[in-house]
Amino acid sequence: MFVNGASGKHSLGGRVVLISPQGVSIEQAVALHFPVTNNQAEYEAVIAGLRLAKELGVHDVELFTDSLVVASQIRGEYEARESTLLKYLSKVRMIIGGFRAFSIQHVPSEENEAADRLAKFGPRRGEALTELFHPAIEEGELMEVDRRPSWVDPFIAFFTTGSLPEGFKEAKGFRLKVVHYLMHEGGLHRKMLSGLFARCVAEEEIPRILEEVHSGECGSHSGVGRWKQG
Numbered sequence: 594m595f596v597n598g599a600s601g602k603h604s605l606g607g608r609v610v611l612i613s614p615q616g617v618s619i620e621q622a623v624a625l626h627f628p629v630t631n632n633q634a635e636y637e638a639v640i641a642g643l644r645l646a647k648e649l650g651v652h653d654v655e656l657f658t659d660s661l662v663v664a665s666q667i668r669g670e671y672e673a674r675e676s677t678l679l680k681y682l683s684k685v686r687m688i689i690g691g692f693r694a695f696s697i698q699h700v701p702s703e704e705n706e707a708a709d710r711l712a713k714f715g716p717r718r719g720e721a722l723t724e725l726f727h728p729a730i731e732e733g734e735l736m737e738v739d740r741r742p743s744w745v746d747p748f749i750a751f752f753t754t755g756s757l758p759e760g761f762k763e764a765k766g767f768r769l770k771v772v773h774y775l776m777h778e779g780g781l782h783r784k785m786l787s788g789l790f791a792r793c794v795a796e797e798e799i800p801r802i803l804e805e806v807h808s809g810e811c812g813s814h815s816g817v818g819r820w821k822q823g
Contacts, residue, residue, distance in 0.1 A: 598634030607638030636681035664699035743795035
């Protein structure tokens, strides 16, 4: 994972580039709609990247940042004395505690070019953009709950780690299905005949999405229909 945060007149805030061992790359821009210093922006990018990795089911993370201060604080080499950075450091350590393995390295800016460009100049058309309106350290702590296995899990695992279902028959059948899917903007999508991408959701997301459809701005205009997974 390569991250970069920037605070300036023309900066968006942060950039995250996730690369799997198989070379699959997922890029995400982070827009910060609140004032931050460069170090605070870097921490926001780190937190956004770690959360994206958790959502994708990643267990082992090797993080690269061109901020010597942030890398050294997370490794425990530098002491975070400023109160805001101390809160960010505490937040990051709480999140990385959920990974099986984690390491962080400081790299020169020229070696972090993939993440540096978007942090300064914004996303290219079609790239994923996450907009944040409140600092991560102001969020309430959430309890982690057990998540039931979902039909989307094998597909996400394949695109992020290259793993296949166990058993020859299962793997062969999966290979025939997976060609119709892809990871797009950080989520699993199915390629439709129309050329559009249909976002795939886990079963547990359906009630929330239906609630948003029926209670949102267009809720009164929604007709009766059927929800189809995949």
